[in-house]
Amino acid sequence: MQDFTLTQILTNLLIATKWTIALSAIAFVGGGLVGFLLMLMRISPNPVLKGLSLLYIEFFEATPLIMQLFLMFFGISVVFGLNLSTWTAASIALTTYTSAYLADIWRGSVEAVPRGQWEASRALGLGYFKQLRKVILPQAVRLSIPSTVGFAVQVIKGTSLASVIGFIELTRSASSISNVTFQPFLVYSLAAVIYFCLCFPLSLWSRRLEKQFSFGG
Amino acid sequence: MHQPAATTATSPPIQDAAPIIQVQDLEKWYGKFHVLKGCSLSVNRGEVVVIMGPSGSGKSTFIRTFNALETYQKGRIEIDGIHLTPKMKNVDAIRREVGMVFQQFNLFPHLSVVDNVMLAPMDVRGWKKEKAKAIAAELLERVGILDQAQKYPGQLSWGQQQRVAIARALAMQPKIMLFDEPTSALDPEMVREVLDAIRSLAESGMTMVCVTHEVGFAREVADRIVFMADGLIVETATPEEFFTNPKSDRTQQFLAQILH
Numbered sequence: 001m002q003d004f005t006l007t008q009i010l011t012n013l014l015i016a017t018k019w020t021i022a023l024s025a026i027a028f029v030g031g032g033l034v035g036f037l038l039m040l041m042r043i044s045p046n047p048v049l050k051g052l053s054l055l056y057i058e059f060f061e062a063t064p065l066i067m068q069l070f071l072m073f074f075g076i077s078v079v080f081g082l083n084l085s086t087w088t089a090a091s092i093a094l095t096t097y098t099s100a101y102l103a104d105i106w107r108g109s110v111e112a113v114p115r116g117q118w119e120a121s122r123a124l125g126l127g128y129f130k131q132l133r134k135v136i137l138p139q140a141v142r143l144s145i146p147s148t149v150g151f152a153v154q155v156i157k158g159t160s161l162a163s164v165i166g167f168i169e170l171t172r173s174a175s176s177i178s179n180v181t182f183q184p185f186l187v188y189s190l191a192a193v194i195y196f197c198l199c200f201p202l203s204l205w206s207r208r209l210e211k212q213f214s215f216g217g
Numbered sequence: 218m219h220q221p222a223a224t225t226a227t228s229p230p231i232q233d234a235a236p237i238i239q240v241q242d243l244e245k246w247y248g249k250f251h252v253l254k255g256c257s258l259s260v261n262r263g264e265v266v267v268i269m270g271p272s273g274s275g276k277s278t279f280i281r282t283f284n285a286l287e288t289y290q291k292g293r294i295e296i297d298g299i300h301l302t303p304k305m306k307n308v309d310a311i312r313r314e315v316g317m318v319f320q321q322f323n324l325f326p327h328l329s330v331v332d333n334v335m336l337a338p339m340d341v342r343g344w345k346k347e348k349a350k351a352i353a354a355e356l357l358e359r360v361g362i363l364d365q366a367q368k369y370p371g372q373l374s375w376g377q378q379q380r381v382a383i384a385r386a387l388a389m390q391p392k393i394m395l396f397d398e399p400t401s402a403l404d405p406e407m408v409r410e411v412l413d414a415i416r417s418l419a420e421s422g423m424t425m426v427c428v429t430h431e432v433g434f435a436r437e438v439a440d441r442i443v444f445m446a447d448g449l450i451v452e453t454a455t456p457e458e459f460f461t462n463p464k465s466d467r468t469q470q471f472l473a474q475i476l477h
Contacts, residue, residue, distance in 0.1 A: 120323035124337035
């Protein structure tokens with residue numbers, strides 16, 4: 001058995017990091033699109049749309065992500081007889097998880113826009129969707145940027161759970177490498193540093209945005 | 218008056234002599250609380266009506282039913298010949314014709330002053346940008362804010378913001394203007410500039426309904442004063458009669474308190 005150099009370990013981890021980033025991006029973009037629709041349903045005056053959205057959000061917020069991953073990966077094959085690839089299962093599970101949280105964050109931001117803004121735009125004769133597009137959402141977006149960026153950090157860390165269904169990303173790769181090298185402390189430390197390098201700039205950015213948007217808003 | 222033949226069957230012909238606002242026996246509840254207990258008011262074209270009364274008397278709620286910011290349960294509202302049903306079917310047609318100025322200004326903070334004024338004319342009336350811009354400039358000039366057109370609302374004083382709000386409402390070229398305590402949130406030294414803008418609007422012949430506590434303004438500008446208390450219209454009178462010879466006890470009490 002050959003020895004592994006630090007460079008080899010690091011190279012392998014960085015290759016796996018690519019998939020962590022890819023999965024995070026899919027989860028964030030997909031989750032953003034679905035989350036936006038859920039948010040619209042959630043704030044709609046229609047009780048059916050509102051109820052459905054609420055049920056969805058509550059389900060994905062109140063169950064552990066790891067459970068959602070298992071259900072997606074094993075559950076779908078048992079119930080529907082479909083065999084999802086780890087890629088598909090992890091993408092869907094992280095997208096639904098992200099969409100629920102983003103919908104909730106964005107709903108909160110829309111509700112934080114003062115009622116007078118709805119009233120003034122209504123009094124000017126703007127219809128519901130024009131009110132949203134021209135008056136409410138531009139203000140809600142500004143309010144939501146810090147928490148949205150902050151949640152992106154949760155998503156990146158959340159992708160590590162996809163390792164439990166065999167999706168090969170940073171965490172999964174680190175555990176394989178440590179099994180071969182017998183240097184778990186070194187390998188996991190390196191993985192942690194990589195996660196930190198991905199997440200910390202985002203955290204920093206979100207904190208800066210928070211400060212920026214705290215006055216005036 | 219020109220009436221297209223197709224519409225005569227559904228909408229009655231509008232006569233200039235007919236009141237532009239007709240409200241009959243309006244009643245509204247917030248849950249069990251009876252806010253409006255049968256209020257009737259008719260306002261003629263070009264008339265300036267000031268509504269006064271103690272807080273909690275339903276004044277704001279009353280005028281907010283005229284452009285359907287508030288619903289109502291009983292009675293009838295007709296604005297410029299259009300029946301505003303409790304189900305709000307004609308609400309958009311009415312809101313285009315009724316401008317409103319709020320106590321808290323409610324300018325759009327993410328848009329510049331001029332964009333605040335241009336938004337509704339472009340998005341609701343469908344005007345081209347040039348036309349909206351020209352009208353906005355004219356109105357901002359009229360309220361004395363043209364030199365601040367590119368600033369954001371947050372950069373203006375409250376008095377200036379309220380004048381922008383007036384220009385924004387006027388940009389839709391409404392037939393009626395509603396003012397909901399337009400100076401109540403202002404510092405005393407800013408009240409005058411806003412009242413001056415409203416006064417000159419009244420002089421231009423705009424139909425106005427204004428809820429206010431400004432006695433001097435009411436006396437000077439109003440054609441009629443409506444006094445409300447506890448969800449009822451207690452008294453309607455000319456300013457002269459209202460301030461010098463109020464009929465009801467409730468009005469006398471109120472005036473004794475505000476006139477010292």
